[in-house]
Amino acid sequence: MDPLRQIQIFNSFGSCNRVSIFIILLATQCSSVKIRARPLIPNSPFLSIWNAPTELCTNRIGTQLDLSLFHFVGSTLKTSTQQNITIFYEDRLGCYPYKDESTGETFNGGIPQLCPMEHHLKKARDDINFYIPSDEEVGLTVIDWENWRPIWIRNWGSKDTYREESVEFVQQRDLSLSETQATMIAKMEFEAAAKSLMLETLTLGKSMKPNRLWGYYLFPDCYNYNYNQNPQNYIGTCSDAEIARNNELNWLWEESTALYPSIYLETALRSSKNAPLFVRNRVQEAIRVSNTNKLTQPLPVFVYTRPVFTDFYTEYLSQDDLVNTIGECAALGVSGVVIWGDLTLTQSETTCMSLDIYLRRTLNPYIINVTMAAKICSQVLCQDLGACARKNWDSSDYLHLNPESFVIQTTGNGKYVVQGQPTFQDLQQLMENFHCRCYAGHRCKPAVNINDISYINVCISEDICIGSLPYHKSSSEARSFTCPPKTWLSPVFPVSPCPSPSTHSSPSPVSPHPPLPPFPLSQCLPIRGGWWVLTSPWLRNAPVSAQGLPARDPRTHPWASFTVFLTVFSNCL
Numbered sequence: 001m002d003p004l005r006q007i008q009i010f011n012s013f014g015s016c017n018r019v020s021i022f023i024i025l026l027a028t029q030c031s032s033v034k035i036r037a038r039p040l041i042p043n044s045p046f047l048s049i050w051n052a053p054t055e056l057c058t059n060r061i062g063t064q065l066d067l068s069l070f071h072f073v074g075s076t077l078k079t080s081t082q083q084n085i086t087i088f089y090e091d092r093l094g095c096y097p098y099k100d101e102s103t104g105e106t107f108n109g110g111i112p113q114l115c116p117m118e119h120h121l122k123k124a125r126d127d128i129n130f131y132i133p134s135d136e137e138v139g140l141t142v143i144d145w146e147n148w149r150p151i152w153i154r155n156w157g158s159k160d161t162y163r164e165e166s167v168e169f170v171q172q173r174d175l176s177l178s179e180t181q182a183t184m185i186a187k188m189e190f191e192a193a194a195k196s197l198m199l200e201t202l203t204l205g206k207s208m209k210p211n212r213l214w215g216y217y218l219f220p221d222c223y224n225y226n227y228n229q230n231p232q233n234y235i236g237t238c239s240d241a242e243i244a245r246n247n248e249l250n251w252l253w254e255e256s257t258a259l260y261p262s263i264y265l266e267t268a269l270r271s272s273k274n275a276p277l278f279v280r281n282r283v284q285e286a287i288r289v290s291n292t293n294k295l296t297q298p299l300p301v302f303v304y305t306r307p308v309f310t311d312f313y314t315e316y317l318s319q320d321d322l323v324n325t326i327g328e329c330a331a332l333g334v335s336g337v338v339i340w341g342d343l344t345l346t347q348s349e350t351t352c353m354s355l356d357i358y359l360r361r362t363l364n365p366y367i368i369n370v371t372m373a374a375k376i377c378s379q380v381l382c383q384d385l386g387a388c389a390r391k392n393w394d395s396s397d398y399l400h401l402n403p404e405s406f407v408i409q410t411t412g413n414g415k416y417v418v419q420g421q422p423t424f425q426d427l428q429q430l431m432e433n434f435h436c437r438c439y440a441g442h443r444c445k446p447a448v449n450i451n452d453i454s455y456i457n458v459c460i461s462e463d464i465c466i467g468s469l470p471y472h473k474s475s476s477e478a479r480s481f482t483c484p485p486k487t488w489l490s491p492v493f494p495v496s497p498c499p500s501p502s503t504h505s506s507p508s509p510v511s512p513h514p515p516l517p518p519f520p521l522s523q524c525l526p527i528r529g530g531w532w533v534l535t536s537p538w539l540r541n542a543p544v545s546a547q548g549l550p551a552r553d554p555r556t557h558p559w560a561s562f563t564v565f566l567t568v569f570s571n572c573l
Helices: 054-061 117-131 157-173 179-208 238-248 248-257 274-290 320-334 349-382 424-433 501-505
Strands: 047-051 072-074 085-088 138-142 211-214 302-304 312-316 336-340 387-392 406-410 413-418 435-437 457-461 464-467 472-473 479-481 524-527 530-533 567-569
Touching: 047 085, 054 349, 072 085, 072 387, 085 406, 117 457, 138 179, 157 179, 179 211, 238 274, 274 320, 274 406, 302 320, 302 457, 302 464, 302 524, 302 530, 312 349, 320 336, 320 387, 349 406, 349 424, 349 464, 424 435
Parallel strands: 047 072, 047 336, 085 138, 138 211, 302 336, 406 530
Antiparallel strands: 387 435, 406 413, 413 567, 457 464, 472 479, 524 530
């Protein structure tokens, strides 16, 4: 892990403190702000979605996996219906033509040219009504057809069989054609049939379930998989040829209502400097495509990722790998990520227990971190009318809570608690490295009066909130105290009554805490630039500062120093 790469904080909070501080809120000008698709869920700039058959673990380990942090949860099982996220594999939607690569068996004609279109659309209608019975429910619908690709030249390797079958189909009808002539005709017929099949299926789905976001998995792709060839010189860029081929698919982008690219990692990219390059360029290409034909209404981009490596499904991504995948997506300003898993995650009691531990120790804390940071940035820079994205998309700036300013710990009853004080430098980094991309149909305010200090009130669920104590500029340079609504305070500690202004200027002494044993870093999870405290009993009974030192007790002095409280109902081993 590169020690120079720091997880940065990107947040802003008003503070009730004896020392007057000025927080300057700078907003980017509307004229320079790009547009992003509206959030699927209001006031949620970055969604985390779970798509795996984890319901199987309930019986196997006798406990419910904690998926409460995910905005949508869906299973990949064929029997699962009426979900917020629905994925249609090759055997679940209509009569998709393909060949089984392992057995060679042909289904529905094998190639797009031989697809029984009328029967396909009839069956697709029945399949859509079966898996998505509601016409009103909002959600994602992903068509996962990977056996062939609609652009002829991209059917290389094992997919070359579709080109061979297409040429043979032409030659069967006219034996006088040369190989070159037959190939040229086959290419035109294949691409026309593939286009028709994909478009008519999308059109049908959108007409039946207009509140769903329809698109194809792994579209767009940029084929930057050459990280094994020369890893020392890998830069991850999408080639001009592949960008041009994606432009040939404008017909698909015009009809889609969402894009679903993929950033699955192999072990060759484990904690590698090449991993963010691989991910960053793929996501940026999807963002480019999302604006190709809809400058004022860009397509939402939901990026598929996995919690394990594709070539070693028993090894989970480390926190460093999560930064290189989910962290990259959040920093680039996409609509969200879909964390996908198959039966290998839930096939036994052992795998279910491993998944349970991974969720509580690694994935869930990171989801809290990045989701909260994205919402804070949206509120500070966009007035909740847009999402933050890197000013320089190819940089290594991330939307994270600063480990030098915050500590995440687990209480005795299994709740997560976050405490800390944001610094002025934290806020400066946010404004220096990120800008606002306004939601389509909204106008971001051109400026924020630097003398106006407002509340920051950010929640990612009913129990996970960050709220700030407000303060306002008076005629002098001192700040007067204003008591915030109780609903804006997190319930980690009992909140004492709001003090009077005179009390604010001279807070009463803080009761000292009992002596504490040395802080054991062995009980923490390392992160770039700091530590997340998750399981240490050292912290369970005492509030601490971001540096792991005893802090003023917020139960008696919530105004003496700004403290963030956040709770998550979760267990941590």
